[in-house]
Amino acid sequence: MDAVLIQLLNGLDKGAAYALIALGLTLVFGTLGVVNFAHGALFMLGAFCAVTFQKILTLSVKVVDPSITFFVAYKEQPYLEIWFGELGLSIIDYAVPLSIFMAIPVMLMIGLAMERGLIRHFYKRTHAEQILVTFGLAIVIQEIVRHFFGANPIPTPAPDIVSSSAQIGTWLGLSENLVYPWWRLIYLVFSGVVIASVFAFLQLTTFGMIVRAGMFDRQMVAFLGINVQRKFTIVFGIAAVVAGLAGVMYVPVLPPDYHMGMDFLVLSFVVVVVGGMGSLGGAVAAGFLLGILQSFASMTVISELFKGIDQIIIYLVAVIILLTRPRGLMGRKGVMED
Amino acid sequence: MLFEKKQNELTTMLIFSAIVLSMPIWLDPIGANYPDLLQKFAIFGIFAIGYNILFGLTGYLSFGHAIFIGVGSYTAVWSFKLLTMNVIPALALSVLLSGVVAVMVGYVSLRRSGIYFSILTLAFAQMFYNLAYSVLTPITNGETGLQLTTKDPRVIDRMFEAAGDGLPSTELFGISMSGYSGFYFCAVMLIVAFFLSLKVFNSPFGLKLKAIKSNQHRMKYTGYNTRPYLLSAFVISGMFAGLAGGLMAVTDPLAGAERMQWTASGEVVLMTILGGVGTLYGPLLGVAIIKYLENIFSSINEAVLYTLFDFLPVWLQDSMVVIVMPFVGEGWHLTLGLIFMTVVIFLPGGIIEGFQKMKDRFSKTNEQEKLKQGGE
Numbered sequence: 170m171d172a173v174l175i176q177l178l179n180g181l182d183k184g185a186a187y188a189l190i191a192l193g194l195t196l197v198f199g200t201l202g203v204v205n206f207a208h209g210a211l212f213m214l215g216a217f218c219a220v221t222f223q224k225i226l227t228l229s230v231k232v233v234d235p236s237i238t239f240f241v242a243y244k245e246q247p248y249l250e251i252w253f254g255e256l257g258l259s260i261i262d263y264a265v266p267l268s269i270f271m272a273i274p275v276m277l278m279i280g281l282a283m284e285r286g287l288i289r290h291f292y293k294r295t296h297a298e299q300i301l302v303t304f305g306l307a308i309v310i311q312e313i314v315r316h317f318f319g320a321n322p323i324p325t326p327a328p329d330i331v332s333s334s335a336q337i338g339t340w341l342g343l344s345e346n347l348v349y350p351w352w353r354l355i356y357l358v359f360s361g362v363v364i365a366s367v368f369a370f371l372q373l374t375t376f377g378m379i380v381r382a383g384m385f386d387r388q389m390v391a392f393l394g395i396n397v398q399r400k401f402t403i404v405f406g407i408a409a410v411v412a413g414l415a416g417v418m419y420v421p422v423l424p425p426d427y428h429m430g431m432d433f434l435v436l437s438f439v440v441v442v443v444g445g446m447g448s449l450g451g452a453v454a455a456g457f458l459l460g461i462l463q464s465f466a467s468m469t470v471i472s473e474l475f476k477g478i479d480q481i482i483i484y485l486v487a488v489i490i491l492l493t494r495p496r497g498l499m500g501r502k503g504v505m506e507d
Numbered sequence: 508m509l510f511e512k513k514q515n516e517l518t519t520m521l522i523f524s525a526i527v528l529s530m531p532i533w534l535d536p537i538g539a540n541y542p543d544l545l546q547k548f549a550i551f552g553i554f555a556i557g558y559n560i561l562f563g564l565t566g567y568l569s570f571g572h573a574i575f576i577g578v579g580s581y582t583a584v585w586s587f588k589l590l591t592m593n594v595i596p597a598l599a600l601s602v603l604l605s606g607v608v609a610v611m612v613g614y615v616s617l618r619r620s621g622i623y624f625s626i627l628t629l630a631f632a633q634m635f636y637n638l639a640y641s642v643l644t645p646i647t648n649g650e651t652g653l654q655l656t657t658k659d660p661r662v663i664d665r666m667f668e669a670a671g672d673g674l675p676s677t678e679l680f681g682i683s684m685s686g687y688s689g690f691y692f693c694a695v696m697l698i699v700a701f702f703l704s705l706k707v708f709n710s711p712f713g714l715k716l717k718a719i720k721s722n723q724h725r726m727k728y729t730g731y732n733t734r735p736y737l738l739s740a741f742v743i744s745g746m747f748a749g750l751a752g753g754l755m756a757v758t759d760p761l762a763g764a765e766r767m768q769w770t771a772s773g774e775v776v777l778m779t780i781l782g783g784v785g786t787l788y789g790p791l792l793g794v795a796i797i798k799y800l801e802n803i804f805s806s807i808n809e810a811v812l813y814t815l816f817d818f819l820p821v822w823l824q825d826s827m828v829v830i831v832m833p834f835v836g837e838g839w840h841l842t843l844g845l846i847f848m849t850v851v852i853f854l855p856g857g858i859i860e861g862f863q864k865m866k867d868r869f870s871k872t873n874e875q876e877k878l879k880q881g882g883e
Contacts, residue, residue, distance in 0.1 A: 204622055290852070296622050297568045301780060302851045304773060308844035316833050316841070431770065435633055442626050480637035484630040491627055492618055 171338065171347045176464045178337075182353040182422070184460020185360035189415035190437035191444065191452040192367060193408035199384045199447040200401045203288055204296050206303040209434025210310040211409050214279060215272055215416025216425035217314055220323050222268035226261050263328050265420055272417045273410055280409025284402050307430065315427040327352040327421035352421050359418050363411060364453055370407075371449070380404055384447070439487040445500025455498055459483050516705060523701055527694045531687065539799055542686045547798050549693035550754045551778065553700045555790035557747020558775045560707055561740050563785035564716035567620065570772045571612060571628030574635045575605040575745040577767035579752025581646065584653045584762045591663035592675045594684055594692070598753045605749020606742055613741035617734060620723070632769040639764035652763035677757050689758045696754060700747060701791075707743070708787055716740050720785075777847050783859030792858055797843070804842060807835040 194208050229245040249257030260267070287306065291299050326332065331351035338347025371377035383390045383397045391397050416425070423429065440459055444451030465471065467479035478485075490497060530548070534540045558572055579601035586597035616627040639647045647653060655674050664675075677684040684692055707713045715736050718726045726733055756762055765771075778797050783789025812831055816824045834842045854861050 287852075294855070297566065297625075298851060298855055300568060300622070300625060301776065302848060304776075305844050305848035305851060308773075309841060309848065312838060312841035312844060316838060435629055435769065438626050439630055442623065476642045480641045481634045484634040484637075487630050488615060488627060491623060492615065495619065495623075 171344050172468065174337075174343070175347060175349065176468055177461060178349050178353070178357075180461030180464030181457060182357045182460075183464060184457035185357050186415055186419055186433070186456075187437055187440045187460055188453045188456025189360050189363060190412055190433055191440040191456050192364060192449060193411040193415075194437055194441050195444070195447060195449050195452040196367075196404055196408040196411075198441070199449070200380060200404045201284075201288065201292065203291060204299045204303070205288070206300050206434065207283070207307040207310065208303075208408075208412055209430035209432075209437065210307040211276065211279070211412040211430070212416040212419075212433055213314065213425065213427065213430030214310065215276055215413030216420050216429065217318060217416075218272040218275055218413060219265050219268040219417045219420045220318065220325055220425060222271050223261075223264040223325055226264050265325060265327055265417070268417055269414065272413050276410045276413030277406045279413075280406035281402060283409070284405040288405065289398075289402075307434070311427050311430060318427065320427060322424035322426040324424040325420045327355075331355060356418050356422065360415065363414055367407070367411060368449070376400065376403075436483060439483055443487050443490050443497055445497030448497065448499040451497055451499030459486065462486060512709070516709070519705065520698070520702055524698050527698055528691070530694070531690070537799075539802065542690050544798065544802050545687075545690040546693050546754075546758045548795055549690065549697040550751050550758070551775070551794045551798060552697050552791050553693075553754065554748055554751035554775050555778050555782075555794045556697075556700050556704045557744040557751070559744075559779050559784065559786075559790040560704060560716075560747070561744035562776070562779060563790070564707075564713060564720060565737060565740050566720035567617075567737065567741075568625045568776070569616075569628040569741075569744075570625055570769050570776075571616070571632040572744070572748045572775060573767045573769060573771035574612065574632055575609060575748035576752035576755070576771065577635065577639065577762070577764065578605045578608050579749035580756045580762035580766060581653060582749075583753040583756035584655070584760055585646075587655060587661075587677060587756070587760055588653075588659040589662065591661060592677050593663075594677055594679050594757045596663075597677075597757065598696075598750060601749045601753030601756075602746050605752065606746045609742045609745025609749075610738070613738050613745065617737050617741060628772075629769055632767065632772060636764060636767045636769070639767055647762070647764055650764070652761050654761045677760055684757050693754050693758065696750065700750070703743075705787065712736065712739070777843070779857075780855075781847065781850050781857055783857030786857070786859045789857050789859040796858075800846075801839060801843070804835050804839040805837075 190208065190212050193211070194205060197203055197205050197208070226249060227247045229247045230251070231243045232246045232251075234242040234244040247257065247261060249260055251257070253260070283306075287302065291302060333351060334348035335351050335354055336345070336347075337349050338344045341347075371381055379390065379395055379397075379400055383395075383400060387397055419425075436459075437456075440455045441452055443459065444453070444455030462482055463479065466482040472479050527549070530545055531540050534545070539545075554572070554576065558569075561567055561569060582601040582604045583594075583597040586600050590596055612628070612631050616624055616631065619627060640649055657674060661675075679688075679692060682688050707716075715726075715731065718731075719733050719736065723733055752762075752766070755766070778793035779790045780793070781796060782791065782793025809828060809832065812828045812835070813824065816827045819827060832838070850857060856863075
């Protein structure tokens with residue numbers, strides 16, 4: 170029971186990352202009809218927003234270390250500590266969650282620039298060419314990041330207060346051994362909030378209504394005198410922000426390196442396809458579903474039964490779904506059909 | 508008519524063979540005359556030619572061809588380990604086995620087209636890559652990669668002679684397959700591959716593949732079942748990739764799983780597009796350019812740059828080095844990505860199309876002038 174519950178939680182937080190990336194991908198598919206292979210790079214850029222923010226906060230100056238008296242020793246002291254003392258230190262401690270505030274505008278700008286600068290010239294081209302150009306862009310972004318941050322993963326810890334594990338077992342009245350890292354729990358809740366706000370934005374605001382209408386019948390909306398293109402550009406920006414936020418908060422779980430984007434890209438494409446092209450709900454559901462499946466497949470009981478199943482389960486499911494339910498789990502008719 | 512075509516093919520093949528076989532001579536002045544690099548030209552040439560048969564003719568964008576490179580390499584190394592160091596059985600087995608794998612992957616993936624096909628092949632590529640690292644480690648030797656050892660059985664070799672000391676090297680009936688002889692062997696393979704691709708391009712089969720690219724629905728309405736043709740194209744290109752993978756093992760007998768990563772398939776897409784997708788010579792041109800530039804760019808370091816910009820005043824020299832540095836050496840992939848994007852954006856037909864356009868423009872201006880003169 171405990172083991173099942175812990176695997177469920179593990180799966181949920183992995184699935185949360187897949188769901189967030191796949192949500193952005195689907196938004197772009199559904200509105201602009203563009204297959205964006207650079208979406209993984211946006212996720213990676215989000216993660217590096219957090220790294221950059223932390224680097225800025227910890228800008229340091231060399232000062233004499235008073236604790237060593239034998240000789241004159243120097244130590245690095247962040248400016249924030251010098252200026253604000255204890256408060257400064259706790260700001261540094263909270264670097265990752267605080268970097269959200271930097272990531273939102275930065276990712277929005279990157280998204281808008283990408284759409285206006287490159288993607289919009291590719292609406293009329295074939296899907297193969299869209300894939301190729303965004304694949305090229307992903308390589309370029311990845312290499313630029315590597316140039317500035319190096320090839321090694323950069324560990325960026327979560328705030329001290331949540332670095333321990335939550336006693337989930339005790340809360341639920343189950344075994345005391347059932348513990349789960351706080352940060353992963355936070356990631357789960359956070360992704361829930363982001364997903365909910367994207368859906369609320371699309372369902373409850375006038376802007377969202379126009380976007381949904383545009384996804385349904387773009388030409389008709391344009392006939393009504395609405396500048397659909399501009400709305401869709403903003404949607405691309407939002408998709409970039411969602412991917413970026415997924416990346417920012419994932420940093421304490423997985424130290425970011427320059428090719429994390431490519432690693433997640435393939436998985437999130439698979440998620441989108443399983444969920445059904447163009448279906449937002451499908452993308453989210455498939456993200457969590459595949460995350461959970463993957464984590465159950467890595468349980469010892471199952472991996473002893475079918476060797477290596479944990480490595481390929483997601484792809485296997487994708488292949489089966491694509492062949493038996495061509496539109497995915499919740500795909501609409503007529504979206505990206507051959 | 509038919510005779511004329513045959514004659515044309517013959518001259519093309521003769522010229523092509525002459526160019527490929529004389530590569531060590533005419534590549535010498537531009538500093539590309541290393542056996543290692545020449546072998547790469549030939550091997551990736553075969554890979555790209557094969558890939559072009561699928562992507563160029565049918566328009567099906569596959570990200571799974573690294574699988575066949577991997578299968579080819581592992582098969583060849585196993586053949587060296589178990590049977591003999593002779594390359595012929597190794598290559599035959601690589602081609603055969605990668606063909607079998609291609610039939611399986613292709614049969615499933617080709618049920619869908621367009622982006623779904625790309626994603627299916629992507630999924631298969633990841634599956635094979637992950638398996639090579641986990642469950643299949645007895646076959647692939649995991650992260651270390653598969654290598655030759657002195658304890659290998661090599662049954663066929665043992666029948667004729669006793670095992671010598673040290674690691675044997677790959678050979679073709681006594682001729683060692685390293686250095687220039689290795690290149691000439693790869694070059695012959697390349698010529699054979701090119702001949703096959705020429706035959707496919709000029710055959711009714713090739714025409715059907717082109718028809719699938721231009722309008723699959725219409726093709727179906729005329730009564731063709733397109734899937735067998737697509738599957739044949741997929742398997743042929745998979746076998747070419749398997750041959751390339753086998754040759755990689757021939758020139759350097761070890762195989763690692765990183766060859767199977769899907770970004771490795773991305774590389775061949777890049778070369779094909781750069782040269783000109785769907786054209787006979789384009790992929791080869793792309794391979795030559797990318798491998799040559801890779802060789803040059805990744806060897807440049809700061810010191811080389813300083814001597815390169817030696818003629819400039821010191822401050823300008825420093826800033827030039829700072830500007831250029833990110834694009835060379837380790838940063839070669841950045842340059843590659845930029846070149847690739849530029850080509851896709853401005854010249855989707857690749858360099859061959861660029862030549863064609865320039866030719867058209869010149870001939871057009873000539874014609875217009877003639878018309879003008881005639882009018883006056």
